[in-house]
Amino acid sequence: MQSQKKIEVARQLSQLLIRSADLAKSFFASVSESLEVPPHLAMAILLLEEPAPMGELSQKMARDKSYITQVADQLESLGLLERVPGEDRRTKLLALTSEGKKLRLKLAEVAGNQSPIMTALNEEERALLSNLLSKILG
Amino acid sequence: MQSQKKIEVARQLSQLLIRSADLAKSFFASVSESLEVPPHLAMAILLLEEPAPMGELSQKMARDKSYITQVADQLESLGLLERVPGEDRRTKLLALTSEGKKLRLKLAEVAGNQSPIMTALNEEERALLSNLLSKILG
DNA sequence: TATTGTTATACTCTATAACTATA
DNA sequence: TATAGTTATAGAGTATAACAATA
Numbered sequence: 001m002q003s004q005k006k007i008e009v010a011r012q013l014s015q016l017l018i019r020s021a022d023l024a025k026s027f028f029a030s031v032s033e034s035l036e037v038p039p040h041l042a043m044a045i046l047l048l049e050e051p052a053p054m055g056e057l058s059q060k061m062a063r064d065k066s067y068i069t070q071v072a073d074q075l076e077s078l079g080l081l082e083r084v085p086g087e088d089r090r091t092k093l094l095a096l097t098s099e100g101k102k103l104r105l106k107l108a109e110v111a112g113n114q115s116p117i118m119t120a121l122n123e124e125e126r127a128l129l130s131n132l133l134s135k136i137l138g
Numbered sequence: 139m140q141s142q143k144k145i146e147v148a149r150q151l152s153q154l155l156i157r158s159a160d161l162a163k164s165f166f167a168s169v170s171e172s173l174e175v176p177p178h179l180a181m182a183i184l185l186l187e188e189p190a191p192m193g194e195l196s197q198k199m200a201r202d203k204s205y206i207t208q209v210a211d212q213l214e215s216l217g218l219l220e221r222v223p224g225e226d227r228r229t230k231l232l233a234l235t236s237e238g239k240k241l242r243l244k245l246a247e248v249a250g251n252q253s254p255i256m257t258a259l260n261e262e263e264r265a266l267l268s269n270l271l272s273k274i275l276g
Numbered sequence: 277t278a279t280t281g282t283t284a285t286a287c288t289c290t291a292t293a294a295c296t297a298t299a
Numbered sequence: 300t301a302t303a304g305t306t307a308t309a310g311a312g313t314a315t316a317a318c319a320a321t322a
Contacts, residue, residue, distance in 0.1 A: 191303080191304095192303070192304065193302090193303065193304085203303075203304065203305090204304085204305075204306080206304085207304065207305055207306085208305095210304095211305095224303090226302095226303085227303095228302065228303040228304070229302095229303060229304085230303080230304070
């Protein structure tokens with residue numbers, strides 16, 4: 001393939017990728033906002049199916065631990081989670097309250113059923129997409 | 139498909155999508171930084187193959203015009219572009235200087251050849267991915 | 277000494293609102 | 300009145316650095 005053409009292919013595909021991810025994000029943002037939680041709090045809730053140490057959430061969200069402290073503070077003040085003692089006394093587990101769990105279910109249901117990924121693609125296409133993306137991620 | 143399972147599929151695929159887009163972004167960021175331009179300036183340069191009014195760049199980058207003003211200021215102070223008069227006297231065209239054009243070529247070459255999208259997928263796979271993503275974007 | 281989490285603070289990206297000049 | 304661009308400013312999201320408690 002010619003060099004100039006290659007550039008265009010790469011650029012357009014990158015743009016498609018970024019726009020799709022933006023769509024997924026903004027879909028998730030609108031779901032969260034309809035449930036009156038900011039998106040990053042909603043994402044944390046979704047990831048806390050089981051109580052987990054803050055460091056673990058930091059990894060899963062790919063955010064600094066100091067930011068997780070702030071997220072946890074906000075969720076706590078909304079009554080959606082509690083910090084409970086962990087194995088060793090430095091560790092704190094983030095555990096959803098019953099209200100947090102309720103919210104998690106609602107969030108998961110809407111996000112699972114109405115996501116553009118679910119509505120636009122059938123099962124086979126989703127599997128295909130999953131493979132291609134995994135390949136990119138190496 | 140069961141509801142709980144569906145949720146997991148949607149979440150995992152969204153995560154894959156977002157992580158792939160993040161990879162594309164951070165690849166581009168590292169390319170730009172190796173050429174000593176911040177990524178958003180680099181993206182503007184890439185999009186300015188031909189001189190274009192600021193409003194057009196605003197659309198292509200999906201950013202507010204006031205932000206484009208700031209981007210243009212920075213590129214101008216780096217000697218990478220000039221504002222030249224457009225058709226009517228309100229309009230200004232953003233035109234790369236010769237140094238800007240040189241940089242654009244380097245940028246495009248590396249981004250086109252070494253992008254994870256290009257290295258991880260073959261031509262057929264890229265076409266497939268492009269279709270799936272277009273479907274999601276509707 | 278290394279690890280978990282916290283605090284205070286500052287930075288980056290980007291938008292909003294009010295404006296100027298031109299159409 | 301509508302459009303292109305500018306200015307000044309503010310906000311959201313996130314990180315850095317120094318710290319405390321525990322291991």
